[in-house]
Amino acid sequence: MDAAEEISKAEEFSDKNASKIHERIVKRQQLLAEGAERRKEARQKQTVAGESSEVFLEAFNAERAGLEQLLSGCLGAERTAVTRDLEQAAAKMAELQKLLNDSMMFLNQYEIRVAQSALQKLQASLSESREQAMPKKKFTFRSRSKAAEKDSAAPPAAPPAAPPAVTEVDGAAASSQQPDFSNISDQLLEKTSEEIQSRDVLLTHLTNCKVRLYGSPSTLHLKHLHGCEVLCGPVATSVFVDHCTNSVLAFPCQQLRTHNTSDTQVYLHVTSRAIIEDCRGVGFAPFSWSYPTLDQDFSASGLDPNRNNWSQVDDFNWLAAGTPSPNWTVIPEADRKTTWDP
Incomplete structure (x- = not known):
């Protein structure tokens, strides 16, 4: 070269x-x-x-x-x-x-x-x-069950001798007032919008009942329910669930706190994040119940109908980062309930 x-x-x-x-x-x-x-x-x-x-x-x-x-x-x-x-x-x-x-x-x-x-x-x-x-009327409940219709002529049951003890649910006094429905089995129970609008609603000790709450309550407390189906309109603030088993729940809300609950399905619309604690076998799916005044009740509640974090669940008993909690699941679409009429 x-x-x-x-x-x-x-x-x-x-x-x-x-x-x-x-x-x-x-x-x-x-x-x-x-x-x-x-x-x-x-x-x-x-x-x-x-x-x-x-x-x-x-x-x-x-x-x-x-x-x-x-x-x-x-x-x-x-x-x-x-x-x-x-x-x-x-x-x-x-x-x-x-x-x-x-x-x-x-x-x-x-x-x-x-x-x-x-x-x-x-x-x-x-x-x-x-x-x-406007003091509330004495506690009553509506029932469409055939047994209740047959007994409609019977004298009403005597009111309890003393008001129920105050029960704490997630730090909130859940029964500081008379329960809306309590100690009932095998009935269809309803509340109208006029009865629950902007109120704190409490359901406690129900077994095998179907409950329909039409309207927008301020808060909803569900305690000691077994085998029940509870459907509620938009809840302006929080829903507190405690000691529920083998039940189906459906509601929109701003916040959900669930304690001591097992084998229960929740059809949820929530604008923050759902929280569970001491629970097992809880399934979640998007809220799908509908009734004629649902849009009006959404507006009254202040919730955003287009913002739903139903699958964002925090389990306070499961702190393993990056590993899904075994205590809750997303309900498969094929297994979700789509018919709600009693």
């Missing part, structure tokens, strides 16, 4: 190396630019989230103050004015719940808990004001 060829190859090799070095420099610059852009977007998102959080808190606190003032004005007012104000307060409660539901994507967990606690206190004040202005 002569000197000219060696020089030519050396120049060619040098050009290739220079080209590779240039490509590496360009690629590195692109990566640096992309990283800087991602960091910029992240900062912008944090800023937007912070600003959105501030806007939410300002709006929420203003609406809450207005609602508290409205409820305080019910004390000592005439019945007509109280009835009007309570209807307005219930509508504002639904708007406030919807504001929270729509804002959860940019709120942190602490802000969500504080807002939920404020809503629960407001709901308790609303229920207390309603009770003072």
Whole structure:
């Protein structure tokens, strides 16, 4: 090889190396630019989230103050004015719940808990004001069973000698009022929207009953149910389930807490995340019950009908990251219940 060829190859090799070095420099610059852009977007998102959080808190606190003032004005007012104000307060409660539901994507967990606690206190004040202005009628239940129809002429059962003891469900006083249905077997039980709207509803110690709750209660407590089918309209805040076995439950809600429950199917619409604890054999599927005023009740509840986290379940007894909990499953589509009429 002569000197000219060696020089030519050396120049060619040098050009290739220079080209590779240039490509590496360009690629590195692109990566640096992309990283800087991602960091910029992240900062912008944090800023937007912070600003959105501030806007939410300002709006929420203003609406809450207005609602508290409205409820305080019910004390000592005439019945007509109280009835009007309570209807307005219930509508504002639904708007406030919807504001929270729509804002959860940019709120942190602490802000969500504080807002939920404020809503629960407001709901308790609303229920207390309603009770003072319009005392509830004595406890009754409706039944379509043939046995009940045959016994319709019989004298009504005597009321219990003493009110039931207060039962704690997930820290909430579930029976601070008379249960809506209690200690009943083998019957079809119903409540209308007028009977449960914006109320705390309690079902306890039912066996082989079919329950239909039409309307939008504030909370729903289900305790000691066996072999029951419970269908409920949109629940504005939380559903608490405790000691239920071999049952089928269906409801929309903002939050679900389930304890000590086994071999039960839950057809769920939930806008946060479902929580189970000390449970086994619980199956989940999307809510599929329907009735004529369901859309209206969704609107009254403040829940988002297009936001359903039915398959996002947290098991407090299962902390193995990356491994599914053995205590709950998704019900296969072929096995899901589609016919609900009794």
